Amino acid sequence: MKQLKKLNQREKMAVGIGGGALVLFVLLQFIFLPLLDNRAKLTKRLAAREKAVAEMRLLQAQHQKIGQRTGSLATWLAQRDPEFSLFSFLEEKSAVSEVKELIAYMKPSKSTEYEQFKQSLVEMRLQGLGLAQLVAFLEQVEAPDQLVGIEKIAIQDNSKEEGTLDVTLTMMSIDQAGDVASP
Numbered sequence: 001m002k003q004l005k006k007l008n009q010r011e012k013m014a015v016g017i018g019g020g021a022l023v024l025f026v027l028l029q030f031i032f033l034p035l036l037d038n039r040a041k042l043t044k045r046l047a048a049r050e051k052a053v054a055e056m057r058l059l060q061a062q063h064q065k066i067g068q069r070t071g072s073l074a075t076w077l078a079q080r081d082p083e084f085s086l087f088s089f090l091e092e093k094s095a096v097s098e099v100k101e102l103i104a105y106m107k108p109s110k111s112t113e114y115e116q117f118k119q120s121l122v123e124m125r126l127q128g129l130g131l132a133q134l135v136a137f138l139e140q141v142e143a144p145d146q147l148v149g150i151e152k153i154a155i156q157d158n159s160k161e162e163g164t165l166d167v168t169l170t171m172m173s174i175d176q177a178g179d180v181a182s183p
Contacts, residue, residue, distance in 0.1 A: 093140035
């Protein structure tokens with residue numbers, strides 16, 4: 001303090017300005033800038049959380065759609081005959097479309113089971129089939145209302161009879177998981 005009184009007016013003003021600059025620097029460096037930095041971090045966090053909430057809403061909507069589809073599959077399965085069998089269904093439809101005698105073989109494949117549903121497969125081979133017979137048979141077996149469809153089809157010319165086809169089909173149906181009905 002005594003040394004401050006010995007200074008002239010210009011020196012006192014320089015020390016005052018320097019002290020004020022030091023106080024301003026300390027306020028800026030240790031109070032104001034950290035507050036701005038925290039605000040920027042909070043703004044970034046808020047934007048990230050808003051994005052996460054939007055993604056969660058999108059996922060929730062997708063989940064609801066899947067749940068509705070699962071529910072509608074369950075409804076369709078409930079309306080179908082509880083004794084439904086893909087193998088029997090194919091035999092019946094081959095008789096209706098008059099291709100039963102052209103079946104070389106029909107063999108069930110291993111079923112794939114999911115949480116609520118299972119996928120049953122039957123591979124069948126038809127030999128010496130005319131194009132009109134094939135179309136009539138396909139119209140019979142492609143049955144979305146029964147949850148039956150064609151998974152794979154291979155068509156070749158029959159080497160023994162001119163103008164006929166050999167067809168290998170893999171037919172698929174959706175069933176309730178845990179059902180004991182054969183494919």
